Amino acid sequence: MTRYIVLASFTDQGIRAVKDTTKRAAYVREMGQQFGVQMKDIYWTLGAYDLVLTLEAPDDATMTAFGLSIGQAGNVRTQTLRAFSMDDMNDILAKMK
Template structure:
């Protein structure tokens, strides 16, 4: 399943309710499951982003829908990267070499 790395920054609303962050992460994980995706892990970080989430989703559309649902709650803003595992990148390299 495709992997997405999501860099999250708290909004003013999100930082005011920082004590609920673990419960909000659980709710996001449950919402992902409802869409057929999965929260692999989430990390609370120090630096330019407040959290980093690792998500698996069946496709880009599902990942986008999940992130829209997350964003509409208003606690975070996200930047998402599509990540490629070793097997995937080897396929990409093979395609690039044959072109």
């Protein structure tokens, strides 16, 4: 499985309904299962982003479809980062010439 870190910020719509944020997070977790995406962690944060999630998906196309589906609900704007474990990075480094 491919790992991703998602940084999310509430939209105006999302902050107006912030009391539902944990319910929306549970829904996102369930929705992820329909895509084959597993939410590993979710944190509500202070600073530039309101939420940080770690997820696993089979591939970039699946993660993109999932992210677009979340985005169309209109509660958050996201930035998705492809993440590499130390083992992944060692494999990448071994391919260097």
